[in-house]
Amino acid sequence: MDIKSKSKYLFAAWVLLIAFGLSGLFSVLTNGSRFMHGDYFDSDEYNSQMDQFIAMLNVYELYEMPKEEMKKQITVSDEEIEEHRTRYGNLSDQISNIGMQYEDQIQAAIDSENKAAEEVLKKERDEKIADITENFNSDEYVRAKIVKEKEKKIDDFYQRLGAYRSNFNNLGNAFKYYLKDNTTGEVITNLNLAKGESASDYMNKKDMYYVVDYAGLEKNYLFSGYNENFLPYNEVAETILENQKDRDLSGQIGLSKHASEKNIAIMNYQDYQKGQKLFFGYLLSSIAALIVSYFLAKRKPATVFGSFDQWKSFYGRIPLDVRAVLLLTTVFFLLLSMTLISEQFVYYHSNVFATLTELIISLVAAAALLAFGWIQLRFLSDYRKDWPKLKEDLNNSLLVKSYHAILDAFIIKSIGFQLLVILGIAFMMGMLLVAVLAAGGGEVIVIAFIIGVISLPIFIMVMRKAGYLNKVMKHTEELAAGNLGADIPVKGISAIARHAANINDLRTAVNVSNKEQAKSERLKTELITNVSHDLRTPLTSIITYTELLKTPDLAPEDRESYLEILDRKSKRLKVLIDDLFEATKMASGNIELHKEKVDLNQLLQQALAEHNEALSQSSLQLRVSQPDHPVYAFVDGQKLWRVFDNLIGNILKYALENTRVYISVKEERNQVVLTFKNITKYELGEDLDELFERFKRGDQSRHTEGSGLGLAIAKSIVDLHEGTLDIEVDGDLFKVKVILEQLN
Structure with a gap:
């Protein structure tokens, strides 16, 4: 056998071991919660079966009640009487409905001259009307009807209860119990105790797989466990059973070792034991397979991957998104095959040949998919060294x-x-x-x-x-x-x-012509001098902290701090530029007003509502006085809202903490006068006209984040409406008065 063929066989064995090892680790995700938390008696399966047995034990033994006794305990509340009485509406509605139900049938009998049918239908109708009428006249009449309904439900409950008894008897052959009522001394047990024998002769580790004290169960399982899986659900019966006085019981319940192996409880226990052993054996084998594959890797079976390089050019011609879908599909089927392998190991099957066949097929498929996925990842890993190629292939997807x-x-x-x-x-x-x-x-x-x-x-x-x-x-x-x-x-x-x-x-010809005729023009405005300081400050900070971010080995906390500063300064710069453009448009008059009839009272309330959260969080006490009736003006509501928004924003920035703010709306000689008064946080200069200058703020050392354009924009908007905006200062009292023409 040549070296190349030997390497291929070694590679195949290596991939099979890895596939088997990974499937074992994968089984921890799928079955680990079932088998790794403890023994069978800590599992959900056993607890569910114990729930079922305790629920049945309560009904059939501990709180058993004869049917007639249960019927005697039926109660009817006033709410039930009222609900039964008005279930289909009030008296007139119900009588009307009954009349309509029989109207067509009676008319058909009349048309066919069938007197007998006519009389029967009218009698039925009148009896129902009389019954409904009596419902509204007598509570006792309704109570008797409800009692009959509940008795019928109880009959149904006991009829269905008999069908469930076989399940209880079957579980009782496996679950043995010995309980004693500490109040009456009554013993409830399914143990066959001979004379002189005690419960301890049976309720021990020798005869029981597991024994638990009833005291640990009675708090969890009473009648709230009724459901279709355990017992027939019946609301009337359950209510009566739950209202019984709790019994003071003590004793033990255990799973007997002497029960038939065909009993469902014993079969569940044995299947769990086998599954748990298979699971841990499978897990240890998979870890061993991974260890063996690690040592095999030192013999470099992965060098066989080099023989797949001839497919790299073909693979590279496949669009990148198609390759991604192909890889995801491979991973999906790999996980599916690993799940199948895990299921074959963990769950016990009687047909060994079928199990081995499915296991071999799943293992081979997993190994092939693993190799195929590995090859794809190896080809895709080349992008780590060629990011421009990745970008190019993305654009060509x-x-x-x-x-x-x-x-x-x-x-x-x-x-x-x-x-x-x-x-x-x-x-x-x-x-x-x-x-x-x-x-x-x-x-x-x-x-x-x-x-x-x-x-x-x-x-x-x-x-x-x-x-x-x-x-x-x-x-x-x-x-x-x-x-x-x-x-x-x-x-x-x-x-x-x-x-x-x-x-x-x-x-090209037009471009040459334009270049010969074009003249250079530069836009110069006085705003450049005014804005240079405010624009340069955040811009300088942005440049400075950008350079600091380039510092090698910069601490993460410093990086976060610098980024936060950059974010704040860039937002500050955006606010300045936006307000600058707005102020320029206002000053030039290059803006169109959309005037309409506007209630200034309502518009002011909308502006205050926009700042409601900030006002409530501040220490300022707001006092607003307005007429009780609407005050109309012919204005651009959106632009005038900006005026109110800027003035309220200035109050929040510059008003002294824990002071009152007064806002009023008054009507004076066909004019509307809006006044905004507050105590200033900073000293104001004597030249009030400076406050209307662009980029001028009340805090001379520029502590706030405003653009300094708020009052300038507000005044420009009011001027466009042919109104006036004036400022008055008396010591620290700052007052802004807006006067507009009133619309009569």
Whole structure:
């Protein structure tokens, strides 16, 4: 045998060992919770069976009640009487319903001149009406009816209870109990005690697999255990049984070693014991297999993988997303095969030959899938050294190509929808053809697969052509609008490609002409000087902390701190820029107002509601006074809301803690006067006009995060509404007054 063949056999053995070892570890996930927590008597299976036996023991022995005795304990509450009485509505509704039920039948008897049927139907109707009427006249009448219903349910309960007794007797052959009522001295047991014998002669480790004191069970199992798995559920019977006085019982319950091996309780115990032994034997064998595979690996059986390199080029031509799906499918079937292997080992089967056959097939399949998956991972691992190749293959994947093809096809929506309609019609015709062939006895699955294989490449090709055409047309529109942009890629020698080349020539000529005639213009505004400080501060911080982040071996806590600062400063910079643009638009008047009739009272309340959480969390005490009736003005509600929002925001930033804030709305001589007053946190200068300057704030050392544009924007909006916004300062009292024309 040559070395190459020997290596292949060694590789096959190595993969089989790894597959077997991994399946053993995998079985810990699937069966570990069942077999590793303790012995059988700690398992859910045993506890469930004990639940069943205790529930039956309660009904058949401990709290047994004769049927007639149970009927004597039936009670009827006032709520039950009322529910029975009004179950189908009030008296008039029920009488009306009964009348309608019989109306058609009586009329049919009259039409057919069947007097006997007419009299019978009318008698039935009148009896039901009389019965319903009596329900509403007498509680005792209703009570008697309810008692009869409950007695019928009790009869049904005892009839079904007899069918369950065989289950109790079967379990009683395995579960032995000796219980004593500490109050009455009564002994309840299924032990056959001879004269002179005691319960300890049987309830011991010699005769029992497991013995437990009843005191540990009685608190958990009473009548709440009734369900269809154990006993027939009956609400009336259960309520009466639960209301019985609890018995003071003590004693033991055990699983007998002398029970028949065909008893379900003993069979469950033995199956668990066998399964647990198989599980641990399987687990130890799988660990041993992994250890052996480790030593085999030193003989380098994995070098056989080198013989698969000839497939690497073919594998590389498969789209990346298809390779990912192939790998996931391999992993799925590998886990499935490992589950099958685990099941063959853990669960006991009487047919040894069938078990071995399934085990060998599952093991070989798992080894083959493991090798196949390993090869795929090895090929995919090459991307670790070639990230540009990964990016390229991602862009060439079917999903990305299809996505871009669809986007390109819908650059001009009309063409995209036309293509969609055409392809939809073609698809429907194809499905119709399949249906026709299937009706004629054709192989529908084969035909559908062929159509799918053919239609997918056609779909991608059509979408790519449509996308290219859309790009050419879009560039043409941009050129016509004066946006030169970049050259259109020329692909192939088709008419579309020649058209793209001609457009590129035209673009070049227009570009040269524009360069010869273009004049350089620069935009200079006074805002550059005003904003330089506020923009430079966060920008400098961003640059500084960005450089600090480049520091090698930077501590994680420092990195988190720097990132938090960067986030805060970048948001601060965005606020400044947004407010700057807003202020510039307001100052230039380059803004359109959408005026309408607006209730200023309601608009102010909306602005306060927006800051409700911040106001409630602050220590400020808000006092708002408004007229009880609406106060209307002809304004742009959205823009004026911005004024109120800025003024309330300034109050939250600059008002002194634990002070009152006053906001009022008044009507004065066809005008609406809105006043905002607060005590300032910082000293204000004497020149109040400075507060309306852009990037001017009340805290001269710039402690707050505002842009300094709030009052400037607010004043510009009020000015556009031909109103006034004035500021008054009396010591630390800061007052803003907004005056607008009232709409009568």
